[in-house]
Amino acid sequence: DAGVIQSPRHEVTEMGQEVTLRCKPISGHNSLFWYRQTMMRGLELLIYFNNNVPIDDSGMPEDRFSAKMPNASFSTLKIQPSEPRDSAVYFCASSSLRTTGTFYEQYFGPGTRLTVT
Amino acid sequence: AQSVTQLGSHVSVSEGALVLLRCNYSSSVPPYLFWYVQYPNQGLQLLLKYTTGATLVKGINGFEAEFKKSETSFHLTKPSAHMSDAAEYFCAVSHPANQAGTALIFGKGTTLSVSS
Numbered sequence: 001d002a003g004v005i006q007s008p009r010h011e012v013t014e015m016g017q018e019v020t021l022r023c024k025p026i027s028g029h030n031s032l033f034w035y036r037q038t039m040m041r042g043l044e045l046l047i048y049f050n051n052n053v054p055i056d057d058s059g060m061p062e063d064r065f066s067a068k069m070p071n072a073s074f075s076t077l078k079i080q081p082s083e084p085r086d087s088a089v090y091f092c093a094s095s096s097l098r099t100t101g102t103f104y105e106q107y108f109g110p111g112t113r114l115t116v117t
Numbered sequence: 118a119q120s121v122t123q124l125g126s127h128v129s130v131s132e133g134a135l136v137l138l139r140c141n142y143s144s145s146v147p148p149y150l151f152w153y154v155q156y157p158n159q160g161l162q163l164l165l166k167y168t169t170g171a172t173l174v175k176g177i178n179g180f181e182a183e184f185k186k187s188e189t190s191f192h193l194t195k196p197s198a199h200m201s202d203a204a205e206y207f208c209a210v211s212h213p214a215n216q217a218g219t220a221l222i223f224g225k226g227t228t229l230s231v232s233s
Contacts (some may be wrong), residue, residue: 045222109162
Protein backbone atom coordinates (compact mmCIF):
# COMPACT_ATOMS: atom_id res chain seq x y z
CA ASP A 1 0.00 0.00 0.00
CA ALA A 2 1.25 3.50 -0.80
CA GLY A 3 0.28 4.90 2.57
CA VAL A 4 -1.33 8.29 3.11
CA ILE A 5 -0.43 10.65 0.30
CA GLN A 6 -0.28 14.42 0.74
CA SER A 7 0.37 17.15 -1.78
CA PRO A 8 2.10 19.43 -2.13
CA ARG A 9 5.00 18.58 0.19
CA HIS A 10 6.02 22.21 0.39
CA GLU A 11 4.01 25.35 -0.26
CA VAL A 12 5.21 28.93 -0.11
CA THR A 13 2.63 31.63 -0.64
CA GLU A 14 2.02 35.28 0.08
CA MET A 15 -0.33 36.57 2.72
CA GLY A 16 -3.87 36.83 1.41
CA GLN A 17 -3.60 34.03 -1.10
CA GLU A 18 -5.73 30.92 -1.08
CA VAL A 19 -3.98 27.68 -0.17
CA THR A 20 -5.34 24.18 -0.80
CA LEU A 21 -3.77 21.12 0.75
CA ARG A 22 -4.67 17.65 -0.49
CA CYS A 23 -4.80 14.22 1.05
CA LYS A 24 -5.44 10.71 -0.19
CA PRO A 25 -6.07 8.27 2.68
CA ILE A 26 -5.13 4.62 2.73
CA SER A 27 -7.56 2.58 0.68
CA GLY A 28 -10.22 1.01 2.89
CA HIS A 29 -9.83 3.44 5.77
CA ASN A 30 -13.06 5.25 6.62
CA SER A 31 -11.75 7.98 8.92
CA LEU A 32 -9.55 10.91 8.03
CA PHE A 33 -7.86 13.47 10.25
CA TRP A 34 -6.19 16.82 9.62
CA TYR A 35 -3.52 18.01 12.08
CA ARG A 36 -1.35 21.10 12.32
CA GLN A 37 2.10 21.05 13.91
CA THR A 38 3.99 24.12 15.10
CA MET A 39 6.84 24.64 17.52
CA MET A 40 4.69 26.72 19.81
CA ARG A 41 1.52 24.64 19.94
CA GLY A 42 2.72 21.14 19.07
CA LEU A 43 0.40 18.77 17.24
CA GLU A 44 -3.21 19.98 17.05
CA LEU A 45 -6.22 18.19 15.62
CA LEU A 46 -8.07 20.48 13.23
CA ILE A 47 -10.93 18.30 11.99
CA TYR A 48 -11.79 14.69 11.37
CA PHE A 49 -14.21 12.79 9.15
CA ASN A 50 -15.95 9.44 9.48
CA ASN A 51 -17.30 7.99 6.25
CA ASN A 52 -16.74 11.36 4.54
CA VAL A 53 -18.83 13.23 7.13
CA PRO A 54 -17.16 15.87 9.34
CA ILE A 55 -17.52 14.77 12.97
CA ASP A 56 -15.52 17.30 14.95
CA ASP A 57 -14.24 20.58 13.54
CA SER A 58 -13.74 22.30 16.88
CA GLY A 59 -10.03 22.51 16.22
CA MET A 60 -10.40 24.58 13.07
CA PRO A 61 -8.90 27.90 14.15
CA GLU A 62 -11.03 30.32 12.18
CA ASP A 63 -13.55 30.66 9.39
CA ARG A 64 -10.62 31.09 7.04
CA PHE A 65 -10.08 27.35 7.34
CA SER A 66 -12.36 24.84 5.64
CA ALA A 67 -12.10 21.13 4.90
CA LYS A 68 -13.99 18.82 2.60
CA MET A 69 -14.08 15.14 1.88
CA PRO A 70 -16.10 14.63 -1.31
CA ASN A 71 -15.36 10.91 -1.44
CA ALA A 72 -13.58 8.16 0.46
CA SER A 73 -10.30 8.68 -1.35
CA PHE A 74 -9.78 12.43 -1.24
CA SER A 75 -9.85 15.35 1.16
CA THR A 76 -8.83 18.99 1.00
CA LEU A 77 -7.94 21.59 3.60
CA LYS A 78 -8.31 25.14 2.36
CA ILE A 79 -7.10 28.39 3.90
CA GLN A 80 -8.53 31.57 2.44
CA PRO A 81 -7.08 34.11 2.94
CA SER A 82 -3.81 32.81 4.29
CA GLU A 83 -1.84 34.65 6.99
CA PRO A 84 1.78 34.33 8.19
CA ARG A 85 0.59 32.73 11.45
CA ASP A 86 -0.78 29.83 9.41
CA SER A 87 2.78 28.75 8.65
CA ALA A 88 3.11 25.19 9.96
CA VAL A 89 3.34 21.58 8.90
CA TYR A 90 -0.08 20.13 8.12
CA PHE A 91 -0.52 16.38 8.47
CA CYS A 92 -3.26 14.15 7.22
CA ALA A 93 -3.87 10.77 8.86
CA SER A 94 -6.29 7.95 8.16
CA SER A 95 -7.70 5.12 10.19
CA SER A 96 -10.60 2.73 10.45
CA LEU A 97 -13.43 3.05 12.89
CA ARG A 98 -14.06 0.01 15.06
CA THR A 99 -17.57 -1.26 15.63
CA THR A 100 -17.16 -0.14 19.25
CA GLY A 101 -16.79 3.43 18.14
CA THR A 102 -13.10 3.94 18.67
CA PHE A 103 -10.35 3.81 16.13
CA TYR A 104 -7.63 1.54 15.08
CA GLU A 105 -4.25 3.24 14.97
CA GLN A 106 -3.81 6.24 12.72
CA TYR A 107 -1.41 6.31 9.81
CA PHE A 108 0.14 9.64 8.99
CA GLY A 109 1.15 11.17 5.71
CA PRO A 110 4.50 12.93 5.24
CA GLY A 111 2.96 16.36 5.78
CA THR A 112 2.79 19.64 3.88
CA ARG A 113 5.13 22.37 5.05
CA LEU A 114 3.31 25.67 4.52
CA THR A 115 5.10 28.99 4.62
CA VAL A 116 3.06 32.18 4.33
CA THR A 117 5.13 35.31 3.79
CA ALA B 118 -11.78 15.26 29.42
CA GLN B 119 -8.72 13.35 28.37
CA SER B 120 -5.22 14.77 28.43
CA VAL B 121 -1.65 13.60 28.02
CA THR B 122 1.43 14.94 29.77
CA GLN B 123 4.91 14.12 28.59
CA LEU B 124 7.46 14.96 31.26
CA GLY B 125 10.56 16.49 29.77
CA SER B 126 10.49 18.15 26.39
CA HIS B 127 14.06 17.06 25.75
CA VAL B 128 15.91 13.93 26.86
CA SER B 129 19.58 13.29 26.15
CA VAL B 130 21.28 9.90 26.50
CA SER B 131 24.52 8.30 25.46
CA GLU B 132 24.59 5.54 22.91
CA GLY B 133 24.02 2.25 24.69
CA ALA B 134 22.27 3.84 27.67
CA LEU B 135 18.73 3.22 28.82
CA VAL B 136 16.04 5.32 27.20
CA LEU B 137 13.10 6.37 29.38
CA LEU B 138 10.45 8.73 28.06
CA ARG B 139 7.64 9.54 30.45
CA CYS B 140 3.95 9.81 29.68
CA ASN B 141 1.05 10.31 32.07
CA TYR B 142 -2.56 10.50 31.03
CA SER B 143 -5.81 11.70 32.45
CA SER B 144 -8.95 9.79 31.58
CA SER B 145 -12.17 8.85 33.32
CA VAL B 146 -11.96 5.33 31.94
CA PRO B 147 -9.01 3.16 30.90
CA PRO B 148 -7.96 4.57 27.55
CA TYR B 149 -6.19 3.22 24.54
CA LEU B 150 -2.58 4.44 24.55
CA PHE B 151 -0.08 4.95 21.77
CA TRP B 152 3.50 6.01 21.20
CA TYR B 153 4.46 7.55 17.89
CA VAL B 154 7.90 8.56 16.61
CA GLN B 155 8.65 11.39 14.21
CA TYR B 156 11.98 11.56 12.40
CA PRO B 157 13.06 14.91 10.95
CA ASN B 158 10.92 16.08 8.06
CA GLN B 159 8.72 13.02 8.21
CA GLY B 160 5.24 12.11 9.41
CA LEU B 161 4.45 10.24 12.60
CA GLN B 162 5.01 6.50 12.71
CA LEU B 163 3.35 4.17 15.20
CA LEU B 164 5.85 2.62 17.64
CA LEU B 165 3.45 0.63 19.80
CA LYS B 166 -0.02 0.62 21.27
CA TYR B 167 -1.95 -0.61 24.28
CA THR B 168 -5.64 -1.41 23.95
CA THR B 169 -6.46 -4.35 26.23
CA GLY B 170 -4.73 -7.41 27.64
CA ALA B 171 -1.07 -7.56 28.56
CA THR B 172 0.06 -4.29 30.10
CA LEU B 173 3.63 -4.59 28.81
CA VAL B 174 3.61 -4.00 25.09
CA LYS B 175 6.49 -4.35 22.69
CA GLY B 176 6.91 -2.23 19.62
CA ILE B 177 9.26 -1.71 16.75
CA ASN B 178 12.97 -0.92 17.04
CA GLY B 179 13.30 -2.53 20.47
CA PHE B 180 10.97 -0.15 22.28
CA GLU B 181 8.44 -1.21 24.87
CA ALA B 182 5.97 0.48 27.19
CA GLU B 183 4.04 -0.56 30.25
CA PHE B 184 0.51 0.54 31.07
CA LYS B 185 0.21 1.21 34.81
CA LYS B 186 -3.34 2.07 35.70
CA SER B 187 -2.54 2.90 39.32
CA GLU B 188 0.01 5.47 38.19
CA THR B 189 -1.91 6.57 35.06
CA SER B 190 1.33 6.15 33.18
CA PHE B 191 2.54 4.68 29.91
CA HIS B 192 6.30 5.25 29.91
CA LEU B 193 8.38 4.27 26.89
CA THR B 194 11.67 2.44 27.37
CA LYS B 195 14.50 0.92 25.40
CA PRO B 196 17.36 -0.90 27.11
CA SER B 197 20.12 0.41 24.85
CA ALA B 198 19.92 3.60 22.80
CA HIS B 199 21.15 3.75 19.25
CA MET B 200 22.09 6.84 17.30
CA SER B 201 19.20 6.16 14.94
CA ASP B 202 16.73 6.56 17.82
CA ALA B 203 17.23 10.32 17.81
CA ALA B 204 13.80 11.71 16.97
CA GLU B 205 10.71 13.25 18.52
CA TYR B 206 8.37 10.94 20.41
CA PHE B 207 4.69 11.51 21.02
CA CYS B 208 2.41 9.82 23.51
CA ALA B 209 -1.29 9.76 22.61
CA VAL B 210 -4.54 8.62 24.16
CA SER B 211 -7.98 7.80 22.82
CA HIS B 212 -11.22 6.96 24.53
CA PRO B 213 -12.27 3.37 23.85
CA ALA B 214 -16.01 3.76 24.27
CA ASN B 215 -17.20 6.81 22.43
CA GLN B 216 -19.95 5.90 20.03
CA ALA B 217 -19.15 8.80 17.77
CA GLY B 218 -15.50 7.87 17.57
CA THR B 219 -12.75 9.77 19.28
CA ALA B 220 -9.63 11.18 17.75
CA LEU B 221 -6.24 10.88 19.38
CA ILE B 222 -5.12 13.40 21.97
CA PHE B 223 -1.36 13.94 21.67
CA GLY B 224 1.17 15.05 24.22
CA LYS B 225 3.55 17.92 23.43
CA GLY B 226 6.30 15.53 22.43
CA THR B 227 9.77 14.67 23.76
CA THR B 228 12.87 15.15 21.67
CA LEU B 229 15.39 12.37 22.19
CA SER B 230 19.04 13.12 21.51
CA VAL B 231 21.63 10.33 21.43
CA SER B 232 25.32 11.11 21.72
CA SER B 233 28.22 8.84 20.86
